[in-house]
Amino acid sequence: MTSREQALALDALDPLGTLREHFALPPGVIYLDGNSLGALPKATPARLARAVQQEWGDGLIASWNNAGWINMPRRLGDRLAPWIGAQPGEVLVGDSTSINLYKVLHAALQMQPPGRRVVVSERSNFPTDLYIAQSVVSDHGGELVLADAPEDIPALLDARCAVLMLTHVNYRSGRMHDMAALTRLAHEAGALALWDLCHSAGAVPVDLRGADADFAIGCSYKYLNGGPGAPAFVWMHPSHAGRARQPLTGWLGHAAPFEFGTHYRPADGIQQFQCGTPAVLAMTALDASLDVFDLARKLGGMAALRAKSLALTEAFIAAVDTHVPSASLQSPREAALRGSQVSIALPAEVDGYAVMQALISRGVVGDFRAGEPGLLRFGFTPLYTRHVDVVDAVALLVDVLATESWRTPEFQRRSAVT
Ligand SMILES: Cc1ncc(COP(=O)(O)O)c(C=O)c1O
Known part of the structure; x- marks a missing residue:
């Protein structure tokens, strides 16, 4: 499992690391929803x-x-x-x-x-x-x-x-x-x-x-x-x-x-x-x-993007395994079968939707998909997601679960888009 220091060291060595500068990500936000809506490139406006x-x-x-x-x-x-x-x-x-x-x-x-x-x-x-x-x-x-x-x-x-x-x-x-x-x-x-x-x-x-x-x-x-x-x-x-x-x-x-x-x-x-x-x-x-x-093509193309995506999803899975043992992984452990997102389910007594809303309020943006089981989805876009984001996101998930902040009524309210 990667420590915060190790994650920062990996980011410093990341051959794709400079690509993040081309996105207008809001400060303090760990954006793990690029599998739903990608972030804004700075050049677009x-x-x-x-x-x-x-x-x-x-x-x-x-x-x-x-x-x-x-x-x-x-x-x-x-x-x-x-x-x-x-x-x-x-x-x-x-x-x-x-x-x-x-x-x-x-x-x-x-x-x-x-x-x-x-x-x-x-x-x-x-x-x-x-x-x-x-x-x-x-x-x-x-x-x-x-x-x-x-x-x-x-x-x-x-x-x-x-x-x-x-x-x-x-x-x-x-x-x-x-x-x-x-x-x-x-x-x-x-x-x-x-x-x-x-x-x-x-x-x-x-x-x-x-x-x-x-x-x-x-x-x-x-x-x-x-x-x-x-x-x-x-x-x-x-x-x-x-x-x-x-x-x-x-x-x-x-x-x-x-x-x-x-x-x-x-x-x-x-x-x-x-x-x-x-x-x-x-x-x-x-x-x-x-x-x-x-x-990205000049920095290694799809091979580099895939390598980073797998490193991020592996690190996230390892951190969830260690720190959130109540979560059950709903994505493949086998790298060859895994896309660029990781989905987890929480025990039935925990409202996964509310947990995601609580996480979003703390700056970690993923999403929730209803169903059996309900899923917390985390997307890892290799163009702009850092290794340190993985460590920080899991730490905040641990905190939301430990403090049960998700029980706050505002987090139970369903919006039109989940
Ligand atoms: C696999 C897949 N197909 C289609 C769509 C949506 O299609 P459309 O862009 O026409 O709304 C989605 C949206 O998330 C999707 O995940």
Whole structure:
């Protein structure tokens, strides 16, 4: 277990340590919720101000061409591509994860013969994935089949299975699937593999092409720090170009949108997945945040980010084991199975939600997810989280539990967003 002095020494040696200076973190806050909403990069406000005042204010409509607004979905996709194992020209930024999932799941089901109409996923998948899948399978006369545990997935990949739809890193447990192995099993069964990378992009190694995946979607407001409601992304294996047809056939997915023709004709490749006008200001914020990833690439790239993320999560698990023995770990101990977050559950007589509110009041920001059991989630964004944050966060958790400060009525009040 790491002492505070050892943690400070590790931070002094951290090859990624300088990246924290690029974030506007409030003083006194230990931010462990980057798995929900990433922190604000310092450069973002000025970039947004420039986009508003110069590009929009002065440039007006000419900025669609002159400031490159119209190309942003592809240009940002190209910037994102190396972090998810995709090639330039394969990723498109825009819409939300939910909407992009609707598009790719629809397209994937349509690529399969009529006898294959089952979508296999996990009961613990993020609800929006399950809700969208319920709608798409009902449109196709199909069925959504849910595995209760990761080990149950292979047996569900049978001759009826059209698509294996999984979230790479689970939002509750932070457990990471073996993307390559499961994609291979899906293909052997004749199914396509679709991956939600919301909790992976920018946090863990992802190799879509190496895994031979078929479709992927994900958000940019978590580890990518694109800001609240930042645009999502969508990827399709290039071999599906020309065969996959997405259902939201808007004008900017047309082969020649400025011909303003009457009939829809899909653009080539991933461009077909663009529906309408890009959210330029939101994309500008993501553009600024991706600059920090350019710096991270020079400091060791994903290998360095992953090494630091694992060091942080290991240290947190060890400290909780030692100092909070009543907590039960709900994330994998095995590093290879762990994303960049750690979830713990507290004994039934302790109100986990209230504990998290008490912790937040002391400056340690994580979040709480209701369920059986309720989870305290702690995200460790390697770009800006320090080793000393781990030690201090656990010390404050110990104090909140020992003093029972969580019993204060204000900490029991539920807000709309937990
Ligand atoms: C795995 C996963 N998919 C999707 C979403 C949300 O999708 P959207 O951005 O469309 O709200 C989340 C949000 O936390 C998520 O964790």
